[in-house]
Amino acid sequence: MQNLAIKVSNLGKAYRIGLKEKKQETLAGSIIAALKAPLRNFRKISNLNKLQNQDGGDDIFWANRNINFEVYKGEVLGIIGKNGAGKSTLLKLLSRITEPTEGRIEIHGKVASLLEVGTGFNPELTGSENIYLNGTILGLTRKEIDARYNDIVEFSGIEKFMETPVKRYSSGMKVRLAFAVAAHIDPEILIIDEVLAVGDAEFQKKCLGKMQEVAGKAGRTVLFVSHDMAAVKNLCTRAILLQNGSITYEGHPNDVVDYYLRNAAMIQNDTAGVSFENRKGNGKFIVTNFEFLNAAHQPVVVLETGMDAFLKVSYKSLEKSPNPVVNILIRNSYQQIIGNLLTRIAFPGVLKLAPEGYVLCHIPKLPFLPGRYTIDIMLKHDYDVTDQIEGLTIMEVEKGDFYGTGKIQDSMKDGLLVDHQWQVI
Amino acid sequence: MQKEPVVIIEPGSGIGSMNLKEVWRYKDLLYYMVLRDVTVLYKQTVLGFAWAIINPLFQVLIFSLVFGTLAGVKPDISGMPYPVFSALAVIPWTYFSNSLNLAGSSLISASAIFTKVYFPRIIIPLTPVFSKLVDFAISSLILAGMMAWFKYQPGHNIVFVLIPVLLVVLSSAGLGFWISSLSVQYRDFKFALSFMLPILMYVAPVAFPATLVLEKLGNTAFHLYALYPMVGAIEGFRTSFAVGKEMPWNLIAISSASALVIFISGIWYFKKMERHFADLA
Ligand SMILES: Nc1ncnc2c1ncn2[C@@H]1O[C@H](COP(=O)(O)OP(=O)(O)O)[C@@H](O)[C@H]1O
Ligand SMILES: [Mg+2]
Numbered sequence: 163m164q165n166l167a168i169k170v171s172n173l174g175k176a177y178r179i180g181l182k183e184k185k186q187e188t189l190a191g192s193i194i195a196a197l198k199a200p201l202r203n204f205r206k207i208s209n210l211n212k213l214q215n216q217d218g219g220d221d222i223f224w225a226n227r228n229i230n231f232e233v234y235k236g237e238v239l240g241i242i243g244k245n246g247a248g249k250s251t252l253l254k255l256l257s258r259i260t261e262p263t264e265g266r267i268e269i270h271g272k273v274a275s276l277l278e279v280g281t282g283f284n285p286e287l288t289g290s291e292n293i294y295l296n297g298t299i300l301g302l303t304r305k306e307i308d309a310r311y312n313d314i315v316e317f318s319g320i321e322k323f324m325e326t327p328v329k330r331y332s333s334g335m336k337v338r339l340a341f342a343v344a345a346h347i348d349p350e351i352l353i354i355d356e357v358l359a360v361g362d363a364e365f366q367k368k369c370l371g372k373m374q375e376v377a378g379k380a381g382r383t384v385l386f387v388s389h390d391m392a393a394v395k396n397l398c399t400r401a402i403l404l405q406n407g408s409i410t411y412e413g414h415p416n417d418v419v420d421y422y423l424r425n426a427a428m429i430q431n432d433t434a435g436v437s438f439e440n441r442k443g444n445g446k447f448i449v450t451n452f453e454f455l456n457a458a459h460q461p462v463v464v465l466e467t468g469m470d471a472f473l474k475v476s477y478k479s480l481e482k483s484p485n486p487v488v489n490i491l492i493r494n495s496y497q498q499i500i501g502n503l504l505t506r507i508a509f510p511g512v513l514k515l516a517p518e519g520y521v522l523c524h525i526p527k528l529p530f531l532p533g534r535y536t537i538d539i540m541l542k543h544d545y546d547v548t549d550q551i552e553g554l555t556i557m558e559v560e561k562g563d564f565y566g567t568g569k570i571q572d573s574m575k576d577g578l579l580v581d582h583q584w585q586v587i
Numbered sequence: 588m589q590k591e592p593v594v595i596i597e598p599g600s601g602i603g604s605m606n607l608k609e610v611w612r613y614k615d616l617l618y619y620m621v622l623r624d625v626t627v628l629y630k631q632t633v634l635g636f637a638w639a640i641i642n643p644l645f646q647v648l649i650f651s652l653v654f655g656t657l658a659g660v661k662p663d664i665s666g667m668p669y670p671v672f673s674a675l676a677v678i679p680w681t682y683f684s685n686s687l688n689l690a691g692s693s694l695i696s697a698s699a700i701f702t703k704v705y706f707p708r709i710i711i712p713l714t715p716v717f718s719k720l721v722d723f724a725i726s727s728l729i730l731a732g733m734m735a736w737f738k739y740q741p742g743h744n745i746v747f748v749l750i751p752v753l754l755v756v757l758s759s760a761g762l763g764f765w766i767s768s769l770s771v772q773y774r775d776f777k778f779a780l781s782f783m784l785p786i787l788m789y790v791a792p793v794a795f796p797a798t799l800v801l802e803k804l805g806n807t808a809f810h811l812y813a814l815y816p817m818v819g820a821i822e823g824f825r826t827s828f829a830v831g832k833e834m835p836w837n838l839i840a841i842s843s844a845s846a847l848v849i850f851i852s853g854i855w856y857f858k859k860m861e862r863h864f865a866d867l868a
Contacts, residue, residue, distance in 0.1 A: 177866065190775055254865065258596060258705040261862040267596035278703045286627045295623055298616035299704055327630075 165235040166270055167351055167383040168256065173229040173265035175251050179221045225251040226407045229265070235350075238377045238384040240398035240415055242391075242422055248407040249387045253277060253353050256385065271350030271383070274301055279357045280340030285329035289320065289339055292328055296343045310346045317372075318342035345372040351383045352376060373397065389532070390561040391419045391466050392570055423462045423560075440552040447483055447541045447548035451476035452555055455522070465528055466562030467570075467579065473503070473523040475539065479515060483543050486515050490523065491538040492530070492557065500578055501530075529579045530559045599862075610707045617710045617717070624718035639722040643681045644729050647674045654794040663796035664829040668737045674730055675825040676793040679755050682723040683817060684784050689715035690763025691780050694771050698868035708861050709854070712763040716756060723752075730828075742830035750839065751823030758816040758846045764853030768860040771867050791817040797838065813841035816849065 226248045233239050241249050254260045256267060257275035282299040283292050293314055297307040307314075315321050318338045320331075328336060344357075354373070374397060377384045388394050394401055394415050401418035403411040411421045436452050453461045457470035465471055475488055492501035503523050505513050515521070535557040541549040561570055564579050632638060647670055654660040655669030662672035690712040694701075697711045734740070770776040792799075797818055801809040813819050819842020822835045 190778075254702075255596065258594075259702060260865040261600070262596060262598050264598060267594075269594040269596070270592075272592065273594075273705075275705065281703045282700045284623055284627060286630055287623060291623070291626065295619045298613070298619045299700065299706065301613075301704075301706065302615075303612075304615040304618070 165381070166232060166268070167235045167237070168231075168233040168270070168385075169268040170229055170231050170256075171266045171268075173226060173252075173255060173267060174224060174263050175226040175248075175255055175260065176222045176224050176263040179223045224263075224407050226255065226262075228408050231402060231409060231412065233383055233385065235271075235381045235383055236377075237400055238386060238398045240394040240401035240418070241385065241387045241404060242389075242394060242401060242418065243404035247404040249404055250277065250355055251407075252404065253355050253385070253387060257353050269351065272301075273351045273353060274347040274349035275353035275355075276300075276344050276347075276357055277353075277355040279337055279344065283328060283336065283340060286327055288327055289318075289324040289331070290315075292339065293343055296340065297347075300344065300347050301349070302347060310348075314342045314346050317345060317368075341369050345369060345376075348376065350381065351385070353385045355387045356389060370397065390570065391423070392561055392563040392568070395419055396568065423464050423466060424456065424460055425463070436555050437553060438551055441549065442551075443541070443547045443549040445548065446481055446546075447479045447486060447543055448477065449475060449539055449541060449549055449551060449554070450478050450518075451520075452537070452539065454557065464558045464560055465530075466560050467528055467531060468562040468564035468566070469528050471525045471528045473525070474520050475523070476520040477515070477541065478518045482517070483515060485544045486513050487540075487542040487544070488513070488521055488523075489540040489542070491540070493536040493538065494577070495534060497536065500535075527564065527581060528559070528562075529564070529581065530557070531577045531579060532559050532561045534558050610709060613706050613710060616706055617713060620710060620714040621717045624714060625721050628718075636725055639725040640729055643674070643677050643726045646677045646681070647729065647733075650677065650794055660795050663798045664825070664832055666830060667739060667828075671730070671733050671737055671739050671828075672796075672825065673794060674733055675828055676791070676821045678723065678726050678730060679751070679821055679824050680788060680791060680793050680817070681726060682719055683755050683759050683820075684788065685722065686716045686719035686759045687762055687766070688780065688784070689719065690759065691766035691770055692777050693763070694767040694864060694868065695774075695777075698864075702865045702868055708864060709764070709857060712767040712857075713760060716760045716763055720756070734828075740830070741828040742832075744827045744829055744832070744834055746827075747834055748824065748827040751820045751827060754816060754820040754823065754839065754843055754846055757843075757850050758820065761846060761850030761853040764857040765849070768857045768864075771860070771864055787815075787817070790815065792821050797822045797835070810837070810841060813838040814845045816842045816846035818842055820846075 229252065231239075241252065243249050251260070253275060254277070255262050256269070257273060257277070259275075259277075280296065282296055284295065287295065290311075293311065294304065294307055297310075297314075298304065302310075315324060318341075320335050320338055323331065323335065328339070331339070352373075370393060373384065373386075376382050377397065384397075386394070386398060398415040400413065401415040402409050403418050403422050411418050438449075451474075453474040453476075454463065454465055455472040455474055456462045457472075459472065461474075462471075473490060475490070477488075479486070486505075488505045490501075490503040491499050492503070494500050503525075505521070513521075536553055537555045537557055538552045539550070539554050540547060563570060564581075629636060650673040651670040655673065660669070662669055664672065693712045693715060694708070701708055701711065766776060766780055770780075797809075797812065800812050804812075819835070819839040823839045823842075826832055826834050
């Protein structure tokens with residue numbers, strides 16, 4: 163047992179589907195119903211929080227199942243996976259917020275978890291009052307906060323506003339203060355959910371730096387959920403991938419991130435895939451499939467900002483085309499067109515196509531910020547629209563290191579990055 | 588070297604492990620939660636302090652008019668004017684009802700916190716039980732004012748005053764544990780509570796002396812009556828300001844036993860339900 167920090171065996175967490183709705187079960191309702199059908203109804207209500215239900219168990223949903231892993235002291239474990247994969251549930255189990263349905267967790271050392279920034283902040287209280295409130299909520303004692311108070315204030319960078327009620331803070335200031343407290347908990351085991359997604363980029367950098375510092379300290383262990391693939395690669399010593407509540411891949415962060423980006427389609431069915439529902443055109447020259455590929459020409463479902471990407475359009479042509487045109491439109495979440503990729507202009511010379519095959523559109527450095535983008539496509543013969551599909555697929559982009567500087571711009575979502583360099587003469 | 592803590596988490600191990608050590612470790616959190624409630628209340632309303640007085644004061648005025656003057660209820664304490672007599676009940680009652688109301692809905696209002704952070708959840712219903720003590724203290728100014736006005740001077744029973752106060756605190760904490768955990772599961776429990784509280788007030792010896800029950804219903808009923816913890820608490824509080832009247836120790840004993848049962852069973856039920864709070868809220 164070399165310096166075990168966390169050992170998770172056969173861990174599972176089941177939720178009753180519809181629990182959230184059923185919890186609205188009212189006392190009056192249950193009394194009235196109880197008068198009508200006393201025994202059955204009592205069972206139903208009291209089973210609301212139990213899982214051994216009599217009716218076969220189809221209304222049980224396993225948010226986590228058969229999870230086994232170990233974390234050793236000094237490791238930084240990255241946890242990645244799509245929305246709904248069960249990452250937050252796992253962290254909640256580890257931080258004792260909710261109880262496992264099966265399995266066992268063994269934790270060596272003091273844990274602090276940060277599933278949200280600024281939990282318990284009260285807008286009426288001043289900055290310094292909130293430092294004490296939030297600090298004790300996170301498990302510090304008054305003495306411990308006294309000792310760290312100056313560091314916290316300095317880290318936040320808003321010294322001047324310590325006696326101002328937090329309701330007068332900008333949202334950025336609130337995040338800064340909350341992070342400053344969180345960054346100073348200094349436990350043996352730190353559990354962090356996707357909290358770095360908020361806050362301005364520069365301050366995030368500072369927090370990541372602080373995290374690195376924590377991770378670097380002898381024996382400190384960090385568990386870290388993120389959609390920021392670059393951060394996972396840079397900070398973590400090991401990573402696990404969660405799919406549908408279970409670990410499906412584990413290893414070096416680079417490998418896990420790679421695997422994740424390549425296999426996200428199989429991982430969750432919430433990826434739209436390709437949909438030909440909204441289709442118009444004369445049908446003489448049509449799209450048969452569409453895929454995103456990485457630099458090695460392997461299909462991927464999630465892209466990373468800055469990556470070397472290919473869009474692969476498979477087509478079929480019913481008659482020999484006089485002058486085929488392929489046009490891909492990229493829309494942001496407001497449905498505004500932010501990218502128009504078209505052969506007519508970007509392809510040198512005249513496009514000549516076989517009756518059936520595919521074309522590749524190479525984007526050497528994917529300029530899109532993290533977010534979900536809609537892809538529309540249009541195929542033409544000259545000016546005749548042969549196939550036009552709106553909402554063909556969704557392009558999902560995760561954070562990545564666009565400028566190759568190790569720094570990431572994520573104060574914006576859903577936009578474009580301009581490739582550029584700075585020169586100092 | 589210090590032995591490092593090892594925590595085992597398993598189904599049924601109880602997430603909030605309500606051992607006293609754990610709650611004690613978080614005592615500063617309780618302190619800051621109480622401080623938050625008090626600060627926020629008195630920061631938000633200009634009349635913050637005044638509200639703690641105005642509310643019970645009006646109640647005393649109405650009671651004095653309706654029960655004291657119109658219905659002619661007589662205090663069973665010689666020399667004590669009816670307004671003082673009713674203020675001595677209205678003030679602990681107001682504390683009981685306010686703290687219970689807040690404790691009862693405390694888990695629902697705090698769900699955003701306890702679904703994100705671990706700490707012993709029992710701190711949540713305990714917070715209003717403590718923070719409302721500040722209102723209790725402030726509203727006691729009414730008592731001081733009235734006694735000065737009526738030139739009423741308490742006797743040496745006053746040394747016992749903290750015993751009934753403790754009894755009220757124990758009762759509202761115990762019931763607070765029950766009601767807060769029931770409210771997480773049954774969302775309309777708070778309506779049941781707001782329906783019950785006025786009834787509980789008229790049942791309690793607020794407007795009339797508890798000895799009225801002894802007179803009208805006999806000895807057995809009188810002692811059964813004391814199973815309602817507010818009976819011993821109010822009678823005890825009132826008598827600790829009386830002159831020449833023995834403290835009602837038998838009532839206080841019965842009420843304390845009953846409050847203790849509610850308190851301990853409340854902790855038991857809270858602990859039993861605690862593991863589901865985050866999933867239900
Ligand atoms: N209290 C709950 N009741 C019922 N289902 C829940 C509850 N909490 C989470 N879930 C479900 O569990 C699944 C995993 O959620 P979560 O752990 O938050 O995923 P992630 O953090 O990976 O996005 C989701 O499908 C979610 O709807
Ligand atoms: Mg999550």
